[in-house]
Amino acid sequence: MLASEIPVLTVLCGADSPPDMAAVESDAVVRYTDARGLPDALRGADALFVYDFLSTAVPGAWPAADRLRWLHIAAAGVDPVLFPELQESDVVLTNSRGVFDDAIAEYVLGVVLAFAKDFARSLDLQRATTWRHRESERIAGRQVLVVGTGPIGRAIARLLRAAGMQVSGSGRRARTGDPDFGVVRDSGELPQYLGEFDYVVAVAPLTAQTKGMFGAEAFAAMKPSARFVNVGRGELVVTAELVAALRAGEIAGAALDVFETEPLPPDSPLWTMPGVLVSPHMSGDFSGWRRTLVEVFTANFRRWRAGEPLHNVVDKRLGYVPSQPQGAAG
């Protein structure tokens, strides 16, 4: 296709359509579709914008992608579109790295403070019109492990450090002198050092290596007073083993924004377990996030049309955007 030709862009939408697409529409034939119409809409398309970022429809529609060169997803985690046919193809995959970092960091600091200050109990007591004084915990000086050293993990580390906590990282490569984490431990040896931490925050990308990394062995290694926070992906956790660890008192609590099955099924014991905070996959979704996601796509679309290198190109083997060529994001 010559730059002068008008490309075909398919946009996979869910309940909501992306706002502010006028700039893109002036320079592409845009086909909006839902999951059902995706195969037809993919045929002859040059680019695919996965705006419905939790949709699992792309792998099934892939045989229709006869001309696709670029796939952009309105998310940081690319796991819904990371399947072998895409990985082996020449299609360039980009994500929305950076949009959610600081909002998620604020969310994590919020749940850490909610645990330390016993906010859930305060609210339950308030709902019961009951005045009951308790002592609470400090967060200053407490040890936090952030598992996942990409941009979201880094934003979490910076904010928690600013609030006085002691933060380390866990990633693919052990190292010292990291600007945000100081020390980064080897995520392959997680159970060996999990016992040192008061808070363990999961924010690793979901890959074959990270799937189920928080299971019985990991929880058994944590302090009985530890709180586990998941703002990454539900599949990082073996849910049944988390439930068992909470029941056995192997850890003290969990704040979970993501789940193996979303929405969390009504019969999940997590809804009602003491010490568990459930939120509906919203930690990064600050007011204005959808507009920002479209801005990120639009900026990349302009680069694509101008023949410039795209931003946020995912390493399809790793499953995320490497921070540096040597893979320091791991």
Next chain:
Amino acid sequence: MLASEIPVLTVLCGADSPPDMAAVESDAVVRYTDARGLPDALRGADALFVYDFLSTAVPGAWPAADRLRWLHIAAAGVDPVLFPELQESDVVLTNSRGVFDDAIAEYVLGVVLAFAKDFARSLDLQRATTWRHRESERIAGRQVLVVGTGPIGRAIARLLRAAGMQVSGSGRRARTGDPDFGVVRDSGELPQYLGEFDYVVAVAPLTAQTKGMFGAEAFAAMKPSARFVNVGRGELVVTAELVAALRAGEIAGAALDVFETEPLPPDSPLWTMPGVLVSPHMSGDFSGWRRTLVEVFTANFRRWRAGEPLHNVVDKRLGYVPSQPQGAAG
């Protein structure tokens, strides 16, 4: 009394007695009493340690204080012992300045994040087994006014700034270039600038000047989206006017740790109002606080016995410990 004489120390206790008093007991005749026994225990006493810091028993027992030279209160706010006869006497009043600062700052950051991230609604939805995604707010860049520029207000300002918020102060004397606040506005002109802020935090000492400073006029001046946080004293607020402002939508919410009447009466509308977080006067009470309070007293007791100047001497006219001779704590 000569230094070689053993002084009589009266300790006013509530339900709990102070821990770790052995060092003091080895150098004083210590009389532990509750409110009922206070007059008898005060007669002939050289010093009074008000460990039950919310007790209102001291003014009524004051005629029995025939020999008292020093009164120490296990609190930052001295309002329960600030009555005319004490103010006019030569009795030195000291407080527990510094013990609660950082814990209260963490609590305030926690409720700010609880508002921004809609935690109360998340917990209510969790209790109802309901998955409902919402957008949430960022805290970075939001404007905070801290009313009260003593050590607790300063700790709040430092922590909220570290978390990315824009913080100003309000105190007795307008000024710029404050190390913690940057700009400090004149608390006498509060309604003129309250409308600039997303969060208003009350942490002023309770004095004749500050009593009821948050009333109808102040709330009407705030943004409809503003949240009010009180970690100072309940009497800083005209409760009925706060309730009316919340009902009228003049402000969006309130996190209240202190109340005009404590415990908060069961029939108070505050328990059940949307947007209101009630906690039972616990914001500073980190695990170990009682031990720390006794340590602060013990250190001052040693100074007193050695004839050294006491720490945390309250200006009984102002009602708090001035930060600097010129009264910059105001």
